[in-house]
Amino acid sequence: MRAKDAIGKYGEDVAARHLQESGLEILERNWRCRAGELDIVALDGETLVFCEVKTRSGVGFGTPLEAITPVKAARIRRLAVQWLNQKRQSEQLRYHRGLRFDVVAVLRARSGAAEVTHVTAAF
Numbered sequence: 001m002r003a004k005d006a007i008g009k010y011g012e013d014v015a016a017r018h019l020q021e022s023g024l025e026i027l028e029r030n031w032r033c034r035a036g037e038l039d040i041v042a043l044d045g046e047t048l049v050f051c052e053v054k055t056r057s058g059v060g061f062g063t064p065l066e067a068i069t070p071v072k073a074a075r076i077r078r079l080a081v082q083w084l085n086q087k088r089q090s091e092q093l094r095y096h097r098g099l100r101f102d103v104v105a106v107l108r109a110r111s112g113a114a115e116v117t118h119v120t121a122a123f
Helices: 005-019 072-090
Strands: 025-033 036-044 047-056 098-107 115-119
Touching: 005 025, 005 036, 005 098, 005 115, 025 072, 025 115, 036 072, 047 072, 072 098
Parallel strands: 047 098
Antiparallel strands: 025 036, 036 047, 098 115
16 A cells, blocks of 8 residues: 555544544445545534545645645535435435535644544535
8 A cells, every 4th residue: 555545544544533433423434436535424413524534644745624625625515416416316315404514634643643623614
């Protein structure tokens, strides 16, 4: 596994654990289609949450949150629509009252616990 992929997987594992500890139920991880990938789809009470995870091992190339551009946010919204359509067609869509787009930023520490920042309703 490439170092970049390993850091990404580490960040997604940390983010999923953080979301579960915060009371969210993980419905799906790494959902893929031709247009891209949704990192985490979760349920927060009756709110369906599409969560983008960004992980960095340092801030030399910017913070994880700085990696979420308007173009990236728009792509995630389009992917969410595709996810919803697929689940509706297969009748696998769970009841929800609203939608939300969150970002979990993970800054991997050289030693000790990672720094996790969860931004709800980020875009």
